[in-house]
Amino acid sequence: MGKMRKFLVAGVLALTSLALIGVARNPDIYFLIKKNFTIFSEVYRTVSLEYVDEVDPEKLMRKGIDAMLESLDPYTVMVDEAQQQNMEIISRGSYGGVGLDVGFRDGQIVVIAPIEGYSAHRKGIRAGDVIIKVDGVAVEDLMPEEVQELIDGELGSTVTLTIKRYGLDNPIEFELERQRVEVKNVGYAGLVGDSQNIGYILLNRFSKGTAEEVRKAIQDLTSNNKLDGIILDFRNNPGGLLEEAVGTVDKFIPQDQMVVETRGRQSQHNNIFATEETPVLPEMPLVLLQNGGSASASEIVAGAFQDYDRAVIIGEQSFGKGLVQTVTQLSYNTALKMTISRYYIPSGRSIQSITYTHDDNNSAVLKPDSLRQKFKTRNGRTVYDGNGIAPDIKVGAEEPSLLETSLLRENLFFNFANQYAAMHDSLSESFGSDALYDEFTSFVSDKNFQYQTSSEKHLAKIDSLLDGGKGESKKHIQELENVIGKKKKQQFEQERPDLEKRLYLELIARYKGQQGQTAAWLPHDEVVNKAVSILQNNEQYNSILAGSN
Numbered sequence: 001m002g003k004m005r006k007f008l009v010a011g012v013l014a015l016t017s018l019a020l021i022g023v024a025r026n027p028d029i030y031f032l033i034k035k036n037f038t039i040f041s042e043v044y045r046t047v048s049l050e051y052v053d054e055v056d057p058e059k060l061m062r063k064g065i066d067a068m069l070e071s072l073d074p075y076t077v078m079v080d081e082a083q084q085q086n087m088e089i090i091s092r093g094s095y096g097g098v099g100l101d102v103g104f105r106d107g108q109i110v111v112i113a114p115i116e117g118y119s120a121h122r123k124g125i126r127a128g129d130v131i132i133k134v135d136g137v138a139v140e141d142l143m144p145e146e147v148q149e150l151i152d153g154e155l156g157s158t159v160t161l162t163i164k165r166y167g168l169d170n171p172i173e174f175e176l177e178r179q180r181v182e183v184k185n186v187g188y189a190g191l192v193g194d195s196q197n198i199g200y201i202l203l204n205r206f207s208k209g210t211a212e213e214v215r216k217a218i219q220d221l222t223s224n225n226k227l228d229g230i231i232l233d234f235r236n237n238p239g240g241l242l243e244e245a246v247g248t249v250d251k252f253i254p255q256d257q258m259v260v261e262t263r264g265r266q267s268q269h270n271n272i273f274a275t276e277e278t279p280v281l282p283e284m285p286l287v288l289l290q291n292g293g294s295a296s297a298s299e300i301v302a303g304a305f306q307d308y309d310r311a312v313i314i315g316e317q318s319f320g321k322g323l324v325q326t327v328t329q330l331s332y333n334t335a336l337k338m339t340i341s342r343y344y345i346p347s348g349r350s351i352q353s354i355t356y357t358h359d360d361n362n363s364a365v366l367k368p369d370s371l372r373q374k375f376k377t378r379n380g381r382t383v384y385d386g387n388g389i390a391p392d393i394k395v396g397a398e399e400p401s402l403l404e405t406s407l408l409r410e411n412l413f414f415n416f417a418n419q420y421a422a423m424h425d426s427l428s429e430s431f432g433s434d435a436l437y438d439e440f441t442s443f444v445s446d447k448n449f450q451y452q453t454s455s456e457k458h459l460a461k462i463d464s465l466l467d468g469g470k471g472e473s474k475k476h477i478q479e480l481e482n483v484i485g486k487k488k489k490q491q492f493e494q495e496r497p498d499l500e501k502r503l504y505l506e507l508i509a510r511y512k513g514q515q516g517q518t519a520a521w522l523p524h525d526e527v528v529n530k531a532v533s534i535l536q537n538n539e540q541y542n543s544i545l546a547g548s549n
Contacts, residue, residue, distance in 0.1 A: 040064075072339070073356040075325050079335040085149070087327060087337070090240050093183050093208030097152040098159065098176040102131060102144050105411050109139050109147050111163075113514050115184075119176040125163065127510055128418035132171060133162035153178050166415075167422035185210040185244075188518040189217035191225065193532045199230040200528065202518065203248075206240030206297040211247025218251060218280050229285035229535030231528065232301075235315060239296025242273070242324065242343075249304045250277040252286060252311075257346070259304045262324050264341030269324075285541055286311035287531040290389065291397065295319035302389045303345035309379040309545045313391045314531050320353025320388030347375040349385035381547035392544050393534070395527050403491050404498060406451035407444070413506045416443045421510040440503055441492055455484050 044064070048057045062078070069076045079087065089095045099118025102109055111129040114121040131139055134150040142150075151159055161174045187202040199221035201214065221227065239245075246259045253259075257275045264270060288302050288311045299318050305311035324341045344350050355365045367386035375383050384390065400408065407413060420439075452460075459480055492499070501524055509517040522528055534541050 073323065075321075075323055076338045077336075078330075079327070079337050081333050084333065084335055085152070087335075089183060090205070090207040093185075094180050095152055095183070096155045096157075096178045097181045098161075098178055099181050100125065100148075100151060102147055102151070104144050105414060107140075109142070109144060110414075113509065115181065116513055116515075118181055119179060120161075120174070123174050123176060125161070125174055125176075126165070126421065128166065128414065128421065130164040131161055132164050133160075135160050136162075155180055165422065166418045183207050183209075184213070185240075186213040186217050188515055189221060190519055190522075191221070192231065192522050192528060193228075193536065197226065197228045198532050198535050199225070199227050200233065200522065201230065202233045203237055203298075205237060206244040206248070208241060208244065210240070210244035211250065214248050214251055215280060222281075227284065229287065229541075230281065231287045231289065231531045231535070232311070233289045233528070234294045234298040234302065235289050235291045235527075236293035237295075237298040238293065239298050239321070242297060242300070245297035245300040246273045246275070247277075248301050250275045251280045252282065252284075253279055253304065253308055254282055255279075257304075257308065259346065260300050261344045262341040263344065264324075266340070269341040285535050285538070287535055288313050289315045289527055289531060290318050290391065291316040292319055294389075295321040299351050299389050300343065300345065303347075303349075303351055306383065306389060306392070307346040307375075307377050309377050309381065309547075312393065312531075312534055312541060312544050313389060314393045314395055314534070315391050315527055316394065316396055317390055318351070318388035320351055320386075322350045322352030347377060347383060349373070349375045349383065351385065351388050353387045377547070379545060379547055381545075393530065395530050398526055400502075401491075401495055401498065402453060403451065403488075403495055404502060407449070407499070408502075410447070410449060412444055412447060412449060413502055415447075416440055416503070417506040417510050419443065420507060427507055427511045437496065437500055437503070440499075451488075453484065453488065456481075459484070 044057075044061060048055050048060060065078050069078060085095070097118075098120040099115035100120045101112040101115070103112045104110070109131045111120075111125055111127055111131065113127050114125050131147060133139060134147060137150065139147045139150070151161070153159065155178055157178050159176055159178060161176065162171050163174060164171050183205075185203060185205050185207055187204045189199070189201045192198050192200045199218070201217045201221075203210070203214070218230070221230070242260070242262075249259045253275050255275050255278060259273050259275060261272045262269060286305065288305055290298065290302055290313060294302065294315075295318065299321065302311075302313055302318060306313055322343055323339045324343055325337050326340050328336045328338065330336055342350055342352060353366060355367060356363075372384045372386045375385060377383055459477065462477065505517055505521055508520045512520075534544070
């Protein structure tokens with residue numbers, strides 16, 4: 001670790017003491033803090049003891065703290081014990097658990113995916129299993145994160161899950177040992193393109209160890225393959241650790257290049273972070289995929305690549321989070337996560353999209369285009385501040401149809417996959433099988449699936465205005481309803497390719513896990529296909545990065 005990174009660590013560890021020194025040097029602010037803290041304490045004590053109804057002092061104080069911090073920005077928050085566990089997972093890159101991701105389906109706590117190599121997967125827990133008890137405690141009234149908290153715990157301890165599985169009359173119990181679960185930042189690494197000559201790396205987050213995972217993925221992809229380029233997929237990557245973002249840039253950009261600068265109110269929060277290592281792939285063509293869910297550390301990497309003209313950015317506008325937080329430990333196993341600085345990428349621009357005014361209205365204002373400043377990349381391309389990272393090529397995700405959305409909302413793909421997996425030891429039907437699709441449509445029909453089209457909504461309004469209608473008007477409405485009903489039945493055949501794709505992906509997850517599901521999806525991903533086409537066309541790739549402005 002270089003001097004600059006050491007300086008940041010030292011600055012974070014010394015945050016509290018340095019802040020107090022700064023306060024002591026400003027007697028006016030010290031007096032204001034003391035004065036207002038005294039007033040607040042008196043109000044809190046008086047209300048807690050003398051208010052007409054009994055008051056919970058802990059809840060009252062928490063509301064006061066939350067309201068105070070809410071006036072600053074949404075990232076400055078008090079962190080309780082459960083939330084601290086999530087942050088520690090990011091900082092450590094591991095946690096004590098059984099290797100389960102859980103979620104909410106049809107009002108039940110459901111296993112989304114068991115992670116290969118851990119006790120839940122080894123003991124036979126499946127995606128789609130419904131968790132009804134954890135160590136004998138019923139969980140039907142709990143949220144997924146609360147259930148996850150019950151499941152995770154001290155290394156070496158055990159937890160008993162009571163599971164309801166499709167096709168079985170009685171619940172089954174699994175006693176699972178908690179072990180160190182390593183958080184996988186690289187969700188998938190493989191080859192894409194018709195010639196399988198493009199490397200693809202899916203990066204889910206930037207927790208501890210990300211940069212080394214990226215290095216290993218690159219080595220695995222390049223060791224036995226002659227690649228024409230690499231795709232880094234940052235879509236829906238919410239960010240994480242700043243040092244891991246810098247370490248990821250290290251793999252693609254030469255040493256001693258600035259990646260990001262932080263500027264804060266206190267001098268110890270002003271730092272410059274630069275690449276420190278010899279890059280693994282300094283010249284290989286590179287495409288980075290992003291969308292509106294790509295934030296923070298994701299944007300640091302994307303911004304550095306764009307400012308140095310190192311990669312073509314494809315997708316949608318990124319989130320626009322250019323604020324840096326640090327965590328200060330407080331009493332009783334709580335902590336304060338507080339914004340301490342803003343970050344600026346190599347061109348000098350900030351990508352923060354919202355200004356928090358801290359006025360009486362506590363406004364959050366999106367920076368208007370008229371106030372956004374121009375900056376230049378190394379090759380002279382024009383880029384702008386104040387609204388995340390704009391893609392070089394805009395490609396939006398394909399939106400599912402109303403029918404597909406309705407089937408997803410009712411969890412019918414998910415539930416059919418559960419039923420199929422309970423009845424078949426392997427996925428015997430291939431993609432596009434008539435038998436498989438017919439089985440699915442029969443399943444949907446048996447569930448009395450209903451959805452309302454926009455035409456039906458308009459017709460219902462007309463019917464209500466006519467008060468049910470009489471005579472000819474009633475007859476016409478019924479005729480229209482019949483026409484719409486026939487068209488809705490035809491939708492299953494008209495949209496069969498998209499519905500089959502969604503169905504097959506859900507089934508693949510049951511038999512080959514999330515890795516298999518990702519591999520099966522990539523050939524159908526239009527954003528990935530666009531990236532492949534750019535990397536296979538050197539002239540177009542170079543022309544985008546050379547720019548014309």
